[in-house]
Amino acid sequence: MRNRMWITLALLLVVPAMLFSASCAKKAVAPTPKVEKKATTDEAAKKAEEEAARQRALEEQRLREARQAREEFVNEMIHFAFDSSALDATAQEILKKKAAYLQAHPDVRVIIEGHCDERGTVEYNLALGERRAQAAKTFLVNLGIDPNRLETISYGEERPLDPGHNEAAWAKNRRDQFVIK
Amino acid sequence: MKIRCRSAVFAAMMLLLVLAPGVSRAGYDYVDISNPFLRKIPIAVPQFKSFSGTPEEMKRARSSSQLLAETLAFTGYFKILDPASFLFDPQKDGIVAPRINFKNWTTVGAELLITGGLVQTAGLVEMELRLYDTFKEKLLLGKRYKGALADQRRIIRRFCSEVIYKLTGHRGIFGSKIAFVSTTSGNKEIYTCDFDGYRPHKFTNNRSINLTPMWSSDGKWIAYTSYAKGNPDLYIKNVREKRGTVVARKGINISPCWVPGRFELSATLSFTGDQEIYLLTGRGKIIKKLTNNRGIDVSASWSPDGKKMAFVSKRSGTPQIYIKDIVTGRVRRLTYEGKHNTQPNWSPKGDRIAYTAIADGEINIRVIGVDGNGLIQLTEGQGDNESPSWSPDGSLIVFSTNREGPSRLYVMTSYGTDQRRLLEMPGEQSEPNWSPNIEGP
Structure with a gap:
C-alpha cells in the first residue's frame, strides 16, 4: 500500500517534469537557426530527389507502356484462312487496336507485310500476299488512318514464321505482319 | 578434209x-x-x-x-x-x-x-x-x-x-537448258543447267529473294522476280551479256512469261491497286492491259502461236485456269475439276496444258487438253509436286517435288512415267523453267 503511494507520487512528479523538459527542449532549439536551415535544405533536397525518382518511375512506366504498346503493335499479327484475304472478326478487333495506336502516335509509319503458307504456287502466293496486306491497309484507312502512313509489301510464301509442313505451321504463316518504319 | x-x-x-x-x-x-x-x-x-x-x-x-x-x-x-x-x-x-x-x-x-x-x-x-x-x-x-x-x-x-x-522426226532436247531457283548459297538465287542437270551455273548473285525465272523463246533472255531492291520487281536480263531492264512499279511486278517468237512478255503488275496481267515490251514498257477483273490475275502462259494466253484468275471464287483469245478478246474457263488450279504451262505442240492442282491434301501435276478434254494426273501419292514446265519437244516435263523431304527438281515423260531426280546440289531447288533448244547440241 505504501509502495503504491510512492509510485503514484513519483508519477505525479515525474510526468509534469517530463512535459516541462519537453517544452523546455523546444525552446532551447529555437535559437539555433543554422541547424534548422540545414535541416530544411536536406529535407528539400530529399523531397526533390523523391519527386525526381517518382517522375523517373513514372517516365519509366510511361516508356515501358509505350514500349509494350509498340511491341504489341509489332508483334500482334492478323491471320487468314487458306487462300483468303478476308478479315475475320478477330483480325478486325486487332486492326481496331492498331488504328487506335496509330491515332495516338501520328509520327509512326508502318509497312504491312502480307504472307502466305507454302501451299499454292509462288506467283499466286505473291499475289495473294499482296491482297492480304491491302485488305489490312484498306481497313485502317477506313478507320481514319492516313494512307500515306501505310505501305504494303507481299512476301508470298518466302518468309514463313514456322518452317513446318502441317496445318499448325500453315495457320501461323498465313498472316499480315506490321513493321514500324 | x-x-x-x-x-x-x-x-x-x-x-x-x-x-x-x-x-x-x-x-x-x-x-x-x-x-x-x-x-x-x-x-x-x-x-x-x-x-x-x-x-x-x-x-x-x-x-x-x-x-x-x-x-x-x-x-x-x-x-x-x-x-x-x-x-x-x-x-x-x-x-x-x-x-x-x-x-x-x-x-x-x-x-x-x-x-x-x-x-x-x-x-x-x-x-x-x-x-x-x-x-x-x-x-x-x-x-x-x-x-x-x-x-x-x-x-x-x-x-x-x-x-x-x-x-x-524432231530434234529433241539436247540443246536446251533449265533455269531454276536454288537455296544453295543460303538465299534463293537463280541458276541454269543443261537439260540433263549437268553444269549448274549461278545466274543471280544478290543475296535477296529471286523467283520464277522464264526463258524467252530464243533463249537469249531470262525474266524473273527479285527483291534485290526490297520490293518484288521484274528483271529482264540478257543471258550472255547480263544487261537488261528492271520493271519496278509500285506494288508487285511478278509472274513474267514471254510471248513465243517475240521480244515481248506478259507480267502481273499492281501499280493501279488492282492486280492485272499486262503485255510489255522486252524493255519493260507497257503495251496494253490483257485482263480486266478485280482480284488475282496471275501466271500467264502463251500458246506456241502467241495468239492465246492461259492464266490463273480467282474471278469465280477459287483460283482456276482461263484461256484468253488475244485476237477476239474472248475469255473461257479451262479447269472445272478441283478448287485450286494454278501455274498453267502450255505444251510446245500447243494441244495440252500442264498445271498444278491442290486437291485432297496433295499438290499434283495434271495435264488437260486445250479444249478441256483428256484431263490426266501425272503425279500421285509422292509428296507435293509443282511448277511443271515442258521440254522444247514436248516429250518431257520438269517439275519440283518434296517427295524426298526437301524440294528437288524431277523430270518425267509427258505421260507421267520415268519420274527421276534431275540434279544433285545442296539446298532446295524449285520453280524450274525449260528453255527452247538454244545451242546446237
Whole structure:
C-alpha cells in the first residue's frame, strides 16, 4: 500500500517534469537557426530527389507502356484462312487496336507485310500476299488512318514464321505482319 | 578434209562426216508418237572400241559409251540393255555392218544397236558412231566427229540428237537448258543447267529473294522476280551479256512469261491497286492491259502461236485456269475439276496444258487438253509436286517435288512415267523453267 503511494507520487512528479523538459527542449532549439536551415535544405533536397525518382518511375512506366504498346503493335499479327484475304472478326478487333495506336502516335509509319503458307504456287502466293496486306491497309484507312502512313509489301510464301509442313505451321504463316518504319 | 579445232568454244569445232550416204527414213515409226513411252525400245550401247588400245583411250571409250547410254536413257524412249549380257568384245568384234553378228544382238533383245569407236591424239578425240536396226541388219545412221577432249559430251549429245531425229522426226532436247531457283548459297538465287542437270551455273548473285525465272523463246533472255531492291520487281536480263531492264512499279511486278517468237512478255503488275496481267515490251514498257477483273490475275502462259494466253484468275471464287483469245478478246474457263488450279504451262505442240492442282491434301501435276478434254494426273501419292514446265519437244516435263523431304527438281515423260531426280546440289531447288533448244547440241 505504501509502495503504491510512492509510485503514484513519483508519477505525479515525474510526468509534469517530463512535459516541462519537453517544452523546455523546444525552446532551447529555437535559437539555433543554422541547424534548422540545414535541416530544411536536406529535407528539400530529399523531397526533390523523391519527386525526381517518382517522375523517373513514372517516365519509366510511361516508356515501358509505350514500349509494350509498340511491341504489341509489332508483334500482334492478323491471320487468314487458306487462300483468303478476308478479315475475320478477330483480325478486325486487332486492326481496331492498331488504328487506335496509330491515332495516338501520328509520327509512326508502318509497312504491312502480307504472307502466305507454302501451299499454292509462288506467283499466286505473291499475289495473294499482296491482297492480304491491302485488305489490312484498306481497313485502317477506313478507320481514319492516313494512307500515306501505310505501305504494303507481299512476301508470298518466302518468309514463313514456322518452317513446318502441317496445318499448325500453315495457320501461323498465313498472316499480315506490321513493321514500324 | 580436215578442220583443226582450236578451243572448246562451241562454234564450229566439230568435223562431221556422214558415213552412209543419205539413209532414208525408216519405213515405219520406231517411236509411236501417240504414246511413245508405252513401250520403250530396247537398245544396246556396248562399250566403244579404242582404235589405238592405249589405257587412256580405252578409258575414254568406256566413259563415252556410258555417257551416250545415259543421254539416250534421259529421253525416256529407250530401255538401255545391261552390257553384262552382251556377247561382245569391242576390241575384237566388229563395229561396222558386215562384221557385226546381229544374231548376238537380237538374242539379248536389242532392236537397236549403237556401236562406236574412237581415237584420242594430242588433246583431240575422233569418234565414229553408228546406229543399227538389228532385225533388219541395217545401218540407220552413221556419223564421225572430231573435237577437243572437252567436247566429248557435246559430240555425244549431237549424235543423240541425230538418233532422236532419225527415230521421231524432231530434234529433241539436247540443246536446251533449265533455269531454276536454288537455296544453295543460303538465299534463293537463280541458276541454269543443261537439260540433263549437268553444269549448274549461278545466274543471280544478290543475296535477296529471286523467283520464277522464264526463258524467252530464243533463249537469249531470262525474266524473273527479285527483291534485290526490297520490293518484288521484274528483271529482264540478257543471258550472255547480263544487261537488261528492271520493271519496278509500285506494288508487285511478278509472274513474267514471254510471248513465243517475240521480244515481248506478259507480267502481273499492281501499280493501279488492282492486280492485272499486262503485255510489255522486252524493255519493260507497257503495251496494253490483257485482263480486266478485280482480284488475282496471275501466271500467264502463251500458246506456241502467241495468239492465246492461259492464266490463273480467282474471278469465280477459287483460283482456276482461263484461256484468253488475244485476237477476239474472248475469255473461257479451262479447269472445272478441283478448287485450286494454278501455274498453267502450255505444251510446245500447243494441244495440252500442264498445271498444278491442290486437291485432297496433295499438290499434283495434271495435264488437260486445250479444249478441256483428256484431263490426266501425272503425279500421285509422292509428296507435293509443282511448277511443271515442258521440254522444247514436248516429250518431257520438269517439275519440283518434296517427295524426298526437301524440294528437288524431277523430270518425267509427258505421260507421267520415268519420274527421276534431275540434279544433285545442296539446298532446295524449285520453280524450274525449260528453255527452247538454244545451242546446237
